[in-house]
Amino acid sequence: MSTMYAALLRGVNVSGRRRVPMPELREVLGELGHEDVATYLQSGNAVFSSASGDENSLAAELEQAIEARFGFPVDCLVRSAGYLAAVAGACPFPAAELEARQLHVTYFDKPVDAARFAALDAEAFRPEEFRLGARALYLYAPDGLGRSKLAVALGRPALTRGLVATSRNWNTVVKLVEMTRD
16 A cells, blocks of 8 residues: 655755756656656655655655765655645644745654754744744744744754754645645
8 A cells, every 4th residue: 555755855956056857856756666756846845655654764765866866965854645734734823814935834854842942032033933843843934934034043053953854835835735645
């Protein structure tokens, strides 16, 4: 029995660097034996089905294949359709009332607890807000990510040390849920 997954590549195709063309990413996933392969946008989002149920092994296998194909390492997170739907469903902000550019999800490779962010003075960044979820962080940035001071603070190495993290805007979060529906 196969499960649908999304692969979230970190930091590819940004400013012409670390180029991973989506047709080639689809080829790589097919060569790994995955089926129902599709990509979304140019920012490193792919969906596929696989009989393997181990997200970490699937991610490690994809990272190795990408490095072999393109010559540079790329951090990858692989998440099941069920997880993606649960993250979207658990959004603590009123997603239906917000513009997609105002809401983002950062996916982490492992659980993150509130203690990691305890030293951050969240009140100083209002009206921007963040909330933690299951291996995810939700960010409400009313003026968009490009103007978000909270996003900069949350991305500081002192807070993200030891984590693989990659962010997606709400449109992409919703689209990946739709694309991975069984």
